[in-house]
Amino acid sequence: MSKYYLFHDQKKCIGCQACVAACKSRQNLPRGPFPSLLVTIGPQWVGPRAQMAFAFMPCFQCENPWCVAACPTGAMQRRPEDGVVIVDANVCVGCKTCMSACPWGSPQWNPETGKVVKCDSCYDRVKRGLQPACVTVCPTKCLYFGKPDEIPEVRRERYAKAMLHDGDHQN
Amino acid sequence: MTDPTCKVNALGIWLKKEMAEGTFESPRTRQQASEISGFLAEISQGLAEEDHITAMMKRADFLASSGETPEVRAAGKKIIADIEENLEVFLGHIQTHTCPSGACPMLTPAPCQMACPAGIDIPSYLTLVGQGRYEEAIDVIRKDNPFPWVCGLVCTHPCEFMCVRARMDAPVAIMDMKGIAAEKAMSARQYNNPEPKPDNGHKVCIIGAGPGGMTAAYYLALRGYRVTVIEALPVSGGMMMVGIPRYRLPREVIDREVAMIQDLGVEFRFNTRVGKDVSLADLEKEGFEAYLLAIGAHGSYKLMIPGEDDFPEVVPAVGFLLRVALGDHRTPGRRVAVIGGGNVAIDAARTSLRLGSEEVTILYRRTHDQMPAHHEEVVEAEEEGIQFSFLTIPKKIHGEDGRVTSIECVRAELSEPDASGRRRPVPVEGSNYELPVDTVIPAIGQEVNGTGLERFEEMRWTRRNTIQANTISMETHQPRVFAVGDAVTGPATVVEAIAGGKKAARAIHRYFEGFPQPKIPYAPTRRRRMDFFQVPAALKADLKRVQMPLLGNERRRITFQQVRLGLDATQANNESRRCLRCDVCIRCGRCVEICRDKMGINALQLGYMNFDHPGPTDLKITAERCIACGACATNCPTGAMQIMDKDGIRILSLCGTELNRLKLEYCQSCGAVVGPARYHDYIMRRIKEISPKLAGKRVCLDCARKETGRRHVEMAPPENRS
Numbered sequence: 001m002s003k004y005y006l007f008h009d010q011k012k013c014i015g016c017q018a019c020v021a022a023c024k025s026r027q028n029l030p031r032g033p034f035p036s037l038l039v040t041i042g043p044q045w046v047g048p049r050a051q052m053a054f055a056f057m058p059c060f061q062c063e064n065p066w067c068v069a070a071c072p073t074g075a076m077q078r079r080p081e082d083g084v085v086i087v088d089a090n091v092c093v094g095c096k097t098c099m100s101a102c103p104w105g106s107p108q109w110n111p112e113t114g115k116v117v118k119c120d121s122c123y124d125r126v127k128r129g130l131q132p133a134c135v136t137v138c139p140t141k142c143l144y145f146g147k148p149d150e151i152p153e154v155r156r157e158r159y160a161k162a163m164l165h166d167g168d169h170q171n
Numbered sequence: 172m173t174d175p176t177c178k179v180n181a182l183g184i185w186l187k188k189e190m191a192e193g194t195f196e197s198p199r200t201r202q203q204a205s206e207i208s209g210f211l212a213e214i215s216q217g218l219a220e221e222d223h224i225t226a227m228m229k230r231a232d233f234l235a236s237s238g239e240t241p242e243v244r245a246a247g248k249k250i251i252a253d254i255e256e257n258l259e260v261f262l263g264h265i266q267t268h269t270c271p272s273g274a275c276p277m278l279t280p281a282p283c284q285m286a287c288p289a290g291i292d293i294p295s296y297l298t299l300v301g302q303g304r305y306e307e308a309i310d311v312i313r314k315d316n317p318f319p320w321v322c323g324l325v326c327t328h329p330c331e332f333m334c335v336r337a338r339m340d341a342p343v344a345i346m347d348m349k350g351i352a353a354e355k356a357m358s359a360r361q362y363n364n365p366e367p368k369p370d371n372g373h374k375v376c377i378i379g380a381g382p383g384g385m386t387a388a389y390y391l392a393l394r395g396y397r398v399t400v401i402e403a404l405p406v407s408g409g410m411m412m413v414g415i416p417r418y419r420l421p422r423e424v425i426d427r428e429v430a431m432i433q434d435l436g437v438e439f440r441f442n443t444r445v446g447k448d449v450s451l452a453d454l455e456k457e458g459f460e461a462y463l464l465a466i467g468a469h470g471s472y473k474l475m476i477p478g479e480d481d482f483p484e485v486v487p488a489v490g491f492l493l494r495v496a497l498g499d500h501r502t503p504g505r506r507v508a509v510i511g512g513g514n515v516a517i518d519a520a521r522t523s524l525r526l527g528s529e530e531v532t533i534l535y536r537r538t539h540d541q542m543p544a545h546h547e548e549v550v551e552a553e554e555e556g557i558q559f560s561f562l563t564i565p566k567k568i569h570g571e572d573g574r575v576t577s578i579e580c581v582r583a584e585l586s587e588p589d590a591s592g593r594r595r596p597v598p599v600e601g602s603n604y605e606l607p608v609d610t611v612i613p614a615i616g617q618e619v620n621g622t623g624l625e626r627f628e629e630m631r632w633t634r635r636n637t638i639q640a641n642t643i644s645m646e647t648h649q650p651r652v653f654a655v656g657d658a659v660t661g662p663a664t665v666v667e668a669i670a671g672g673k674k675a676a677r678a679i680h681r682y683f684e685g686f687p688q689p690k691i692p693y694a695p696t697r698r699r700r701m702d703f704f705q706v707p708a709a710l711k712a713d714l715k716r717v718q719m720p721l722l723g724n725e726r727r728r729i730t731f732q733q734v735r736l737g738l739d740a741t742q743a744n745n746e747s748r749r750c751l752r753c754d755v756c757i758r759c760g761r762c763v764e765i766c767r768d769k770m771g772i773n774a775l776q777l778g779y780m781n782f783d784h785p786g787p788t789d790l791k792i793t794a795e796r797c798i799a800c801g802a803c804a805t806n807c808p809t810g811a812m813q814i815m816d817k818d819g820i821r822i823l824s825l826c827g828t829e830l831n832r833l834k835l836e837y838c839q840s841c842g843a844v845v846g847p848a849r850y851h852d853y854i855m856r857r858i859k860e861i862s863p864k865l866a867g868k869r870v871c872l873d874c875a876r877k878e879t880g881r882r883h884v885e886m887a888p889p890e891n892r893s
Contacts (some may be wrong), residue, residue: 010884039880055880069858073769093769094805100846101854105876114805 002061002083004121005148006132011158012142015040015054019134019143023058026133027117033108035059035119036134056143058134059106059119061085067118070101075116079123086120089113121145177274178257179264182250183211189246197239203230207250214261215275217268217697224261227254259691268697273757276808280695281753283330283345288670289316290695293330293345294754298701300352301747303740306361308352311698313365316669317389317432318382318411320357320424323350324735325415327545327664335753338779339788341716343750344738351738357427367435368395373683376401376459378445381409382665383656384465385432386672387679392435394680399459400437403444405497409467410657411665413496414489414515416522417731422496446623461651461679464627464638465672468657469493470620474510474613478568484575485568488519488614495522502527504610508578509533510565511614512542517549519612520557525731532558532606534565536583536596551721555728560606564598568611577605617662627652637661644688645675653679697754703827706748708790711828717746751779752826756811758782762803762825772796772853774831775803793830798850799823821847838871840878845871 015038023036036058043050061078065085068076075091076098078084087098087107092115098107099116107118122132126145130136135143144151186208195201210227213219227250234247254261264270270278271285283293291312299308312319326346334342356362373396377384380402388398406412408425433439443449454462471487479485484504488511491503507528509520512535520531533552535542538561542549553559560580567579581603583596619637624630629649631639638647638654645653655671657663678688720736721727727734738746758780767773774796778786799821801814811826816835823831833847845851851869870878 037876037880039877039884041881041884053884055883057876057880057883064861066858066861069861070854072771072857093765093802095770095800095802096846097800097850097854097857099872100851101858102872103875104879105872105874108872 002085002121003147004061004082004084004126004145005151006056006058006121006135007144007151007154008056009142009144009154010053010055011154012140013038013054013056014140015052016139018137018139019056022133022137023119026122029110029117030112033110033117035106035108035117056134057104057106058121059085060104061121066101066103067098067107070097072097076107082121082123082126084121084123085118086123087116087118089115089117092116177215177270177272178253178260179211179215179270180272180274182253183208183215186211186246186250194240194242194246195234196243200234200238200243203233204246206230214264215270216277217264217275219265221262221265223265224254224258259689263691263694266696267694269694271694276757276759278697279757279809280697282333282335283343284695284697284754286329286333287315287695288329288664288667289322289673290670290693291315291330292696292698292754294750294752295697295699295701296352297343297345297348297747297750298704298752299699300348301704301744301750303744305352305355305359306363309356309362310365312349312352314696314698315673316666317386318428318665318669319349320353320428321382321411321420322666322669323347323353324424324733325411325420326666329666335751335758335779336749338785339712339751344717344719344746347717347719347735347738348743348746350735351740351743354737355740362427362431364431364435365393367393370397371395371683373397373461374399374457374459375461375463375679376454376457377463377465379409379465379467379656379658380404380407380429380439380441381465381467381656381668382411383467383658383668383672383675384409384463385429385437386669387463387465387653387655387676388437388672389432389435390673390676391679392432392437394676396679396683398437400439401443401445401449402439402441403448405441407439407441409465409668410469413493414518416492416495416518416525418521418525418727418734419518421733444623446625451626461653461682462627463645463675463679464624464630464647464652464654464658465656465668466619466621466624466658468617468619468637468662470618471613472616472618474565474615476565476567478570478575479613482568482570482573482575482611484570484610486610486612488515488612489617491519491612492522495526500526503612504528504575504608506530506608507532507610507612508565508606508608509612509614511535511616512537512544513614513616514544514548515617516612516614517544517552517557519614521552521555523610523612524555524557524728528610530558531556532560532608534560534563534578534580534606536562536564538562538585551727551734554724562596564596565611566603569605575609575611577607578611579603579605617657619658619661630654635661641688643674643690643692644678644681645671646678646688651682700755703752703755703824704748705824705827705829707829708793708831711748712788712790714745714749716749717742752811755809756826757809759808761806761808762812765802765806766797770800770802772798772800774798777825790828790830793823794832797823797831797833798853799831799833799847800850800853816844836869838869838874840870840874843871843873845869 020038039055042052073091075088094114107116110117132145135145195204207227207230210223231247231250238244269280273279281294296308296311328346330345331342336343375396375398377388377400380400391398407429471489503523507523509516520533523531562583563580564583565580569577581598583598585594586597588594630647633639638658640647640654640659647654653675655675656668722734760780763775763777766775774793776789776792778788804812804814814823819835821833835844838845
């Protein structure tokens, strides 16, 4: 994994797709490729209620990425300084082996350039002290980006509160 | 073509760089600049119309006048200046769909088309002929050459020398394909003239009814001019008619194609020699506003040896062929010596044989390989029994009682190569011998006979006694007078005369329209972009060049029947499948490079693509190694290399040649295509180290993502926990 962690608080996510749009617009992408994708699950019955859930799917920036191993040209590379996996468009020849190798479907096809694009954790923005594009635009602030120890303990806190609330009710 | 860079391409690259560097800051100018860049891209892809120029100028004007910074205003001015300065190049791209510099991949013409003096769109007509669309093929050819039938029989086909297929096995039989197109179209009455423009009232006089003059007549008539062709001989065709023997070019062929030109309203006046039967003053009185001199080169060089002028049996080849063409079929003599090594010498020798000469010998002072005559002609002459005496220099013609008895020759040796690398024949002292002959036909070259043109006083002549004319506009030094053909180039070929005629017609039209004459040579025009024939690689590789069926040798020796019998439809179809479609594939070699150097697969062995160092070509080997990744197709700048999925098969094809076919695999979740097994094997091999266990399930990208997403979702809300 890269030295960063991107946390998606699914409880707060309303599935507005602003993150996906910002991602595409930052890389100036045509129809087709989605370096990050908001996967919609449901609606399905959870107890008495129908529920929808959303999973934000950028690149996981694997520790030992299959895409990098599969790439015959060396275009796909893991940045040693921060572990972010990027594709060098100048070297990519569009053989799509990375796309087929990745179990998560992260590398995407840009039909305009005939090359692969992928989530690079906006490393250029991060270098300038900014947040990744997807995080910046999220209206519910459900995306968090940073070093693992900087990510708020949202889930734990929520769980604790719920426990507390349950306890109150029972009493 | 003095400047190898393409101005359209260069401006596009420069503008893109400026845009990337952020020169255009305001959204307004950024938009204008990006529109100009889009227009430039369209021009360099052959998708533009002439109003693209106006549209670009408008936007550039805006940048130049209302740009927010001096840099933007300077950029606008540069764009305007570039377009104005190179308007011919920009218009050329738009009108001809050709970029002669080769910088615009989509507009790079095929080598055969570049080699054709008339610039015929050869790949397009080859495809049309292969499809049996003879009428359209003739239309395509006649856009650049009004004599497809003549050229289909006797062209020197420089196109075939440049044919890329020759680097694989043998060139495509480009000339013969033109012949069958014309024959089939004429026979089916599908050989038609295009609709001419309405009469514009201007009168043009063309002197000489040869290929150059009549080509100009054709294109001028199509543009609405009133054309009169004045011819000294009683027949039309010029050297095509009186220089090329009938067994190579039947006179009916010329007559039919000339009739097509006559149909456009061109007037022919035969037996009329300018300066003798009609004067320039007469013509001026008739109201001709422009003249085209296309008088050919009907004079003969002399041998400059003793005895040459003393006997009636010494007949220059041009005069001999002329009298035979005009119907005098007397045998020139029993034993004939023809002197020279060019096509005219061969023609004279083979004609003598057909008129009954018993022994015909060609005396040439150099060697077999150095003969300027066409190889096929030489072979056919040898088959017919023409004798050749190489390294032989004639010294003197002997005779008795006013008749030739023998020709005295001296043997020669080739010198060591001189500074220019050429080996010259050097006479061997004392090797003189006499060859008994009764007729001598010198065929050592022709010259222009300018008699009768004295009143064209301002016109200038070169040292070689040809008319001095601009090679692009065909203008002579005398206003309103243009010149083409052998009269300008010296003895040359039919197709060169035709090329000149076409240029002259354009120049004369520009003269009447008041346009300035072009400064850069005309680029050939791309007439069509035909679909490819789908051909399996093995068939593409194995199809051999068609063998032209020839008339039986016995009959060839005694009659003037056409020797080359022509192709049939099946042969033509196969031959057109041999074409490598260099109008689309520009042989940049990127596919080979990527497959070999980037992918490490090396499935493409296309050695013919390298012009300077052609390597081996094996179209069949691709199927053994190719994983159908498609990187070659993705990076092909012209769409020659294509990858497509059809009926469960992924097919890789180069200009329609199916290099590889692999069965497709499908996503186990949604059924979408996930590529062939060999492709996945390749990937698995590469990631084996880090992923010893294979997932086992083959799913597409979308399903992989959704699957992962599902696993990442926390569905159960806290209040539902028990």
